Amino acid sequence: MQARIEALPRETVDRIAAGEVVERPASVLKELLENSLDAGATRITLELAGGGIELLRVSDDGHGIDREELALAVRRHCTSKIRELRDIEGVGTFGFRGEALAALASVSILEILSRREKGESAWSLEVRDGKPGDTVPAARERGTTVSVRDLFGRVPVRRKFLKTESGEKRQVLRVWEQYLLAHPEVTFALVDEGVEKARYTATVDLKQRVGDLLGAELSRQMVDISGEEEGHRIEGLCSLPLTSRGNRNHQFIFLGRRPIQDDRVSHAIRQAYRDVLPPGRFPSCLLFLEVEPGLVDVNVHPTKREVRFRESSRIHSLVSHAIGRAISGGALGRRLADRPEMQLGGQRAESGAKPQSNIDFKPGPGPRPGMVREYQSGSREPLDIREAPAETEANREAEFWQLDRTFILTRIGEGLVIVDQHNAHERILYDRALANLDGRAPESQSLLFPHSLEISPSEMEAWRELDDFLETLGYRISEFGENTLAVEAIPAGLRRWDGGESLRELLADSLAEKGGRSERRDRALATYACKAAVKAGQILRAEEMRRLIAELFETRSPYTCPHGRPIIIRIGRDELEKRFHRIVPDREDA
Numbered sequence: 001m002q003a004r005i006e007a008l009p010r011e012t013v014d015r016i017a018a019g020e021v022v023e024r025p026a027s028v029l030k031e032l033l034e035n036s037l038d039a040g041a042t043r044i045t046l047e048l049a050g051g052g053i054e055l056l057r058v059s060d061d062g063h064g065i066d067r068e069e070l071a072l073a074v075r076r077h078c079t080s081k082i083r084e085l086r087d088i089e090g091v092g093t094f095g096f097r098g099e100a101l102a103a104l105a106s107v108s109i110l111e112i113l114s115r116r117e118k119g120e121s122a123w124s125l126e127v128r129d130g131k132p133g134d135t136v137p138a139a140r141e142r143g144t145t146v147s148v149r150d151l152f153g154r155v156p157v158r159r160k161f162l163k164t165e166s167g168e169k170r171q172v173l174r175v176w177e178q179y180l181l182a183h184p185e186v187t188f189a190l191v192d193e194g195v196e197k198a199r200y201t202a203t204v205d206l207k208q209r210v211g212d213l214l215g216a217e218l219s220r221q222m223v224d225i226s227g228e229e230e231g232h233r234i235e236g237l238c239s240l241p242l243t244s245r246g247n248r249n250h251q252f253i254f255l256g257r258r259p260i261q262d263d264r265v266s267h268a269i270r271q272a273y274r275d276v277l278p279p280g281r282f283p284s285c286l287l288f289l290e291v292e293p294g295l296v297d298v299n300v301h302p303t304k305r306e307v308r309f310r311e312s313s314r315i316h317s318l319v320s321h322a323i324g325r326a327i328s329g330g331a332l333g334r335r336l337a338d339r340p341e342m343q344l345g346g347q348r349a350e351s352g353a354k355p356q357s358n359i360d361f362k363p364g365p366g367p368r369p370g371m372v373r374e375y376q377s378g379s380r381e382p383l384d385i386r387e388a389p390a391e392t393e394a395n396r397e398a399e400f401w402q403l404d405r406t407f408i409l410t411r412i413g414e415g416l417v418i419v420d421q422h423n424a425h426e427r428i429l430y431d432r433a434l435a436n437l438d439g440r441a442p443e444s445q446s447l448l449f450p451h452s453l454e455i456s457p458s459e460m461e462a463w464r465e466l467d468d469f470l471e472t473l474g475y476r477i478s479e480f481g482e483n484t485l486a487v488e489a490i491p492a493g494l495r496r497w498d499g500g501e502s503l504r505e506l507l508a509d510s511l512a513e514k515g516g517r518s519e520r521r522d523r524a525l526a527t528y529a530c531k532a533a534v535k536a537g538q539i540l541r542a543e544e545m546r547r548l549i550a551e552l553f554e555t556r557s558p559y560t561c562p563h564g565r566p567i568i569i570r571i572g573r574d575e576l577e578k579r580f581h582r583i584v585p586d587r588e589d590a
Contacts, residue, residue, distance in 0.1 A: 022103050024162055025052030025151060026171040031100035032146050033179050034258075036060035037186070039144065042202065047191040051165030052172045053151050061143040065114040067123040070135050073112065074127050076102040101146070106130040107158070108151045114144040129154060166465045170511055173458035177213060178259040181252055181286055184209035190457065198457060198482045206237060206286065213483070214250060215454030217499070218243065218284055225285075227322035229314055231292045234322050238285040241276040241327060246501070246531075247508045250284035257288065260307050265289075268316045272323035287319065400545040406536040408545045414573035421540060423561040424552045425533035426526075430562040431555045433473055433491075433525050442474040443492035451487040452480060453500040455507065460485075462510040469521060470506070473528060477503075494532040502531035526562040 022028060029046065036044050039062025049055035065073055104110050105127040115122035124138040152159035162168055169192075180188050180200055187202045200212055211219035222237040239250075253265050265287065273283050291309065309315050401409040408419040436442045455463070460483055463470075470477060474491030487500065494502065505527050534540070540548070552558045552567070559568055577583045 022100070022107055022151075024171060025056050025168050026175045028052065028056050028100075028104060028108075028148050028151065029058070029172050029175050031104070032056075032058040032148075033175070035100075035146070036062055036144070037179070037183060039063045041143065041186065043187045043189075045189040045191060046176060048169065048172065049193055051167070051169035053162060053165060053168055055147065055149050056151070056172070057145060057147040059143065059145040061141065064116040064119065064142050064144055065112070066116055066119070067135055070112055070114065070123060070125040071132055074101045074105045074110065074125070074132055102130075104148055105132075107155050108153065109149040111147040111149075112144065113138050113140055113147075115140055115142050117142050166461065170458050170461045170465075173456075173461055174511065175259075177456055177458060178252060180213055181206075181209060182254050182257040182259065182288075210237065210286070214284075214456050215483075217454065218250070222284065223326045225287075225322045225326040227318050227325075229318045232311070232314055232318050233290040234287060234318055235290075236286045236288045238287075238323050238326055239283045241273065241283070244277050244281040244283055245508075246280065246282070246505045248282050249508050249511065251282065252286045253289070254287065255289045255291065255307055262307065262309070262315075264309070264312045264316045265319055268319035269323065271316075271320045272327070276327065285323070289315070289319075291315075400542050400549070402540055402545065405539055408540070408549065410545075410549065412570070416571045416576070418569045418571070419549060419552070420536075420561075420565070420567055421538075421545075421548065422533050422536050423565050423567040424548055424558075426529045426561045426563075427555050427558065427567060428548070428551045429532050430525055430529035433528060436472045436474070437469075437525075442472055444474040444476060444489040445492050445494075446476075446489045447487065450480075451500065453485045453487055453503065455483055455485060455504070457483060458511055459504070459507045462507040466506065466510055466524065469524065470503075475503070491528075491532065494528075502528065505531050529562055 022031075029052065033044065036058055039060060041060035041062040043061045045059045047055065047057040047059070101110065101112070106129075110127040111124065113122055113124045119142075122138045122140040123135050125135050126133045152162070163171070176188075176190070184203050184206050188200045189196060190198045200209065203209055207219045207222060210222065218239065221239050221243040223240060224236075225238050226235045227233070248266070251266070251269065253260055253262060269283065269285060269287075277283065399410055402421075403409055403418075406421060408421050408424075410417050410419070460479075463477070463485060467477065474489065474494070475487065476489035478486045478488065480486035487503070506524050509523050509527050534548075560566055574583070
């Protein structure tokens with residue numbers, strides 16, 4: 001029998017609508033922050049408990065809400081920002097007070113405490129299961145506090161899809177960071193589990209806010225950008241090619257100071273750096289776009305995270321050219337001139353000088369008969385290396401060759417083996433790290449002086465979750481201030497410290513939130529091995545190549561790196577003879 005069409009209950013409708021806006025604590029924070037900023041707040045405090053699942057509270061010193069309007073604020077389609085349909089295109093605010101409150105009230109315990117500038121008292125309203133209670137007098141200064149408790153507590157099917165408390169907190173802090181950077185003129189404070197963790201004082205200097213939040217070193221490496229083309233404007237900061245990251249975590253794009261995602265803008269950033277950064281490296285940037293209201297649609301997604309530009313090609317050109325002007329010419333030249341190694345008498349590398357190798361391999365013998373196995377066309381038969389030349393002083397240096405400072409060539413049996421030096425070392429380090437996780441004591445090397453590493457609040461939360469794991473790799477790290485780590489020791493096999501970039505990569509992988517805990521651990525291991533391994537283009541001595549090959553064939557899988565790329569290619573004697581037409585098919589005499 002065909003089902004009848006019926007109107008859904010109000011409670012069901014509200015919860016369906018909530019699903020469009022409220023996905024997790026981070027989306028709750030986004031809506032509440034935008035409400036506070038629309039209300040003219042100059043001070044905003046975020047309080048968390050249970051990663052924002054048990055409690056997420058935002059307090060501001062904005063205009064506040066009248067007693068009579070509190071009940072309206074939690075009703076759907078009630079707003080102070082628009083009056084008719086045409087107002088939507090020209091609205092210059094993030095949203096409107098109460099836009100998401102009705103949705104939040106249907107999936108949590110919501111409390112609003114607010115007071116107007118000239119109000120005799122503050123007033124409080126609590127909403128449970130979407131049903132508002134009585135408005136009662138309360139105490140507070142001008143402004144509004146919105147508390148969201150027990151998110152999805154009455155919607156278990158939604159609650160079970162949330163991440164762990166630590167995982168949700170990291171996402172909350174990512175949103176927090178975006179609005180801190182977009183509004184340096186506002187003072188922000190963070191209270192976690194009843195303890196104030198950070199306070200960012202208002203400033204008119206965007207670089208100062210970048211330094212406070214993301215680190216002073218990054219701030220020093222950023223330059224101003226600006227540009228304008230027929231109703232489109234861009235301002236902000238971008239990093240010089242002297243510094244880069246292995247991910248896009250420090251690329252922030254704003255439209256009207258609202259964080260957005262746009263593929264065309266991201267492509268324009270890549271285009272601007274295409275000749276100055278190698279593949280896989282990404283700049284840091286804060287881009288503030290201003291577009292006339294009629295030239296952009298901000299309502300293509302309920303959360304307004306995605307927008308649609310009417311003239312996207314013009315936006316692409318504006319972004320690419322503005323960044324290109326900022327990072328080329330005088331700015332880069334002046335910054336290079338300030339670097340100590342470029343000063344007269346500095347330690348500048350001479351043309352043609354060979355870089356020193358820093359690889360740490362365990363001493364070991366060369367390949368033994370039977371320990372090398374072939375990886376060619378799916379075959380797993382052992383290679384016959386009994387005919388390898390004997391070790392003598394005369395031929396020791398000739399056993400290994402380096403091609404293009406990337407590939408190691410050596411003879412095994414009657415064939416030629418080509419090894420990718422980076423992939424091989426990556427496999428060695430990965431297997432060592434796995435052994436550490438299985439209980440082997442990690443090998444560390446202490447730094448002469450602890451290295452201070454400035455990171456963002458979300459990266460700090462990722463470190464707290466990964467601390468035990470990092471210790472098994474050989475790191476010794478302690479917290480040193482609000483957003484600073486003191487690195488006292490690093491893994492023994494890690495020689496490319498690069499100012500902590502390899503550690504940042506591990507934290508960035510954790511922030512990606514892809515897969516479960518074990519998958520994130522495996523990904524972090526692979527990232528560590530990749531960043532610590534010898535790179536393509538690095539010169540190796542013959543003994544280093546010998547040790548690398550020896551250790552490679554002691555690993556559990558010497559044929560592929562942790563990312564699945566091949567390590568070894570073998571070209572047998574038969575294949576060589578075929579290529580040179582030295583093998584002629586048998587034929588009978590005529």
